[in-house]
Amino acid sequence: MMQRTLMMFAGLFAFFVVLGLLLGPANITLILVQAFAYALVALGLNIQWGYGGLFNFGIMGFLMLGGFGVTFVAAPINPVFWGSEGPMLLARAVLAFAAGALLVLGARHADRIGVKGRWKTAAIILAWAIAYVIYRSQIDPAAQYIEALETQAPNAGWVGGLGLHPVLGWAFGGVLAAGVAYVVGRICLGLRTDYLAIATIGISEIIRALLKNMDWLTRGTRTASPGPWPTPPPQQLQAAGMAINDSFVYARLGFLALVLVIVVIVFFLVQRAYGGPWGRMMRAIRDNHIAAASMGKNVTRRQLEIFILGSALMGVGGAILVSFAQIYDPGAYQPINHTFIFWTMVIVGGAGNNWGALLGGLLIYAVMIVGDPAAQWIFGAISQFSSDLGLGAIPDIQTRASQMRVLIMGVVIVLALRFAPRGLLPEVMKRET
Amino acid sequence: MLALDVSLKPDLAFNILLPVFAAAIVGGLGQAYGAIAGGFLIGFAETLAVFNWSVLLRPFRDNLPFTLPNDLSVVPTEYKLTVAFVILVIVLLWRPTGIFKGASS
Numbered sequence: 001m002m003q004r005t006l007m008m009f010a011g012l013f014a015f016f017v018v019l020g021l022l023l024g025p026a027n028i029t030l031i032l033v034q035a036f037a038y039a040l041v042a043l044g045l046n047i048q049w050g051y052g053g054l055f056n057f058g059i060m061g062f063l064m065l066g067g068f069g070v071t072f073v074a075a076p077i078n079p080v081f082w083g084s085e086g087p088m089l090l091a092r093a094v095l096a097f098a099a100g101a102l103l104v105l106g107a108r109h110a111d112r113i114g115v116k117g118r119w120k121t122a123a124i125i126l127a128w129a130i131a132y133v134i135y136r137s138q139i140d141p142a143a144q145y146i147e148a149l150e151t152q153a154p155n156a157g158w159v160g161g162l163g164l165h166p167v168l169g170w171a172f173g174g175v176l177a178a179g180v181a182y183v184v185g186r187i188c189l190g191l192r193t194d195y196l197a198i199a200t201i202g203i204s205e206i207i208r209a210l211l212k213n214m215d216w217l218t219r220g221t222r223t224a225s226p227g228p229w230p231t232p233p234p235q236q237l238q239a240a241g242m243a244i245n246d247s248f249v250y251a252r253l254g255f256l257a258l259v260l261v262i263v264v265i266v267f268f269l270v271q272r273a274y275g276g277p278w279g280r281m282m283r284a285i286r287d288n289h290i291a292a293a294s295m296g297k298n299v300t301r302r303q304l305e306i307f308i309l310g311s312a313l314m315g316v317g318g319a320i321l322v323s324f325a326q327i328y329d330p331g332a333y334q335p336i337n338h339t340f341i342f343w344t345m346v347i348v349g350g351a352g353n354n355w356g357a358l359l360g361g362l363l364i365y366a367v368m369i370v371g372d373p374a375a376q377w378i379f380g381a382i383s384q385f386s387s388d389l390g391l392g393a394i395p396d397i398q399t400r401a402s403q404m405r406v407l408i409m410g411v412v413i414v415l416a417l418r419f420a421p422r423g424l425l426p427e428v429m430k431r432e433t
Numbered sequence: 434m435l436a437l438d439v440s441l442k443p444d445l446a447f448n449i450l451l452p453v454f455a456a457a458i459v460g461g462l463g464q465a466y467g468a469i470a471g472g473f474l475i476g477f478a479e480t481l482a483v484f485n486w487s488v489l490l491r492p493f494r495d496n497l498p499f500t501l502p503n504d505l506s507v508v509p510t511e512y513k514l515t516v517a518f519v520i521l522v523i524v525l526l527w528r529p530t531g532i533f534k535g536a537s538s
Contacts, residue, residue: 187522191529198458199525201451202518209515 001428005355008424012363019366026245029252031369036259037320039361042345043263043270043354044313050352050427051279052306053286055197058184060338061204062177062311064211064330066318069173070166071224071328072217078160080153081146089142090159096138100131146216158219166230167258170319177315178308180207185307189300204339212330225327231255259320263358266313271354282306283352341368344409348416350423359425367412368405375404452479452514455521461531470532475517482507482516 020028041059048054081087107127110120150157188199211218218224231254237247273279285292285299293299322328341364349360379394379401387393394400416424452475460471487505490497508516524532 187526191525194462195458195525195529198454199522202455202521205451206515206518209512213509213511 001425005425008359009355012359015363015366019370026248026252029249029256031366033252033256033259033324034321034369035362035365036256036263037317037324038342038345038365039358040259040263040266040320041314041317042342042349042357042361043266044310044317045342045346046310046349046351046354046357047270047306047313048310049346050357051274051282051286052303052310054189054303054307054310055193056200056307056310057197057335057339057343058200058202058204058207059314059342060333060335061200061207062181062314063318063321063338064204064207064333065177065180066170066173066315066320067322067328068211068218068330069176069315070169070319070323071161071227072159073162073164073169073172074166074228074323075161075163075224076228077163078156078158080149080156081158081160084145084149086142086146086149086159089138089145093135093138093142096134100135103127103131103134143214143216157222158216158224161224166228166323169323170262170316173319174312174316177318178312181308181311182304184311185304189303189307201335201339204335208330208333218328218330221329221331223327223329223331225329227323227326227328229255229326230323231258255324262316262320267354267358274354344413346423348413348420348423350420350425350427352427353423353425356423356425356427360423363424364409364412368409371405371408375408376401379404452517455517458531459521459524461533464531464533467531467533474532475520478520479513479516483510483513 016028016032019031023031041063044062045056045059048056104124104127107120107123110123115123146159147157184200184203188196188203191199212220214220215222229251232251234244234247234251237251238244242250281292281297281302284295285297285302289299342361345360345364346357347360348364349358350356376398379397383394383397420426453472456471456475457468458471459474460467460469483506485504485506487502490505528534
């Protein structure tokens, strides 16, 4: 097994070296930074699914929350907003939200004043409706006012950021994702397999709709950019007298070093957790939750723990991706690119094995990036072949080939699963003899 | 039939896939009547939630005690997809296997 792991990683290393020689140092550093960020998210999913057996199909939502976290913390302060009545209006909206929450909480404890049974249910529904109306009556004018600030100055129609260091933003993104995961977990973890999967898809769609349409908070589809880098950006290196090409390579190498430090620390910790008593308990719950419960383990509580932990890693990964791209565009998130790709990584790499998740993350990301030029080349060659035969070239081959990236991805997944059904680096089951 | 309502595209299915999944699960997996009920529930809720009720009230605008706002829908139009999932989550909390008690594994 050790040998297989080494071989796989040697193969991956060789693949990246070849890519680097083909694409040049500036591109390969870009690919590596993003690949490691994706691998971090894949590690998070590996905790949730590989360790705990939880179906989380809402990864996109946690990535978006992480991205929003880093945008909110690290984006420059927006003086127009703070100088206007916006903060006052928002404070009123927050107060309205608190009042609504109190109302709902009060209705939930209505049995203490003698309101019981159906009357209590009716009271709760009424309280939700009133709370919604109160909140909407305050947030709508506030949102309209803040978005109208765009007319006063360009890029002013949102609350702006706090202007802090992006690494703080990554941490905040992780905390935000963890907080939402707590709420989601409390709601959904009582559900079994397929129901949990569809509920998490639903919640990630809700998060996406909210972040995409709350222009006053995230600038929505108008996108918040450019965000700051935690390490010196290329422009700064150019100002210090570096050549343009070199500046991109060295700036990305600096970013890569920071991401690598985070990935190594996280990997070390989750690997230790896997072998420890906590990891054994998680596997016991995954393999047979009824038996684990009969041994006195609090299954729901432990699953909540693991759901929050994995989601926090997803939030950090999403924050790193946004920070690196310097743009937060909620309209660009798609379930196919930001949820199912991570499932592919974990399944192809090997669920339950951290080395497998890391390998899968790096490999699938590289295949996804290379898939585009590879598809162009393959279909260009086919078109050339058919025109050489006298059948004529395939019409619009350039635009059609770019759609074929998905096909290349699909072929890789099918081949990997055909020849390694449990992943490239399957989980090692230790058996006591 | 859906293509009559919106435009026909190769990725048409993906926009409708999630609400349809939601409808099947709301009704209860493995229950034919549940699927029908879930589909009607999700479909009507989505449409009525974004419906602008002031259109109905506009003929009486002179007799109303308040001035009629232009837009009186329950949720803004851009949150149409959200409605289906909010209903899904609420139903799953209330009945963890759907309204008609579907299959559970």
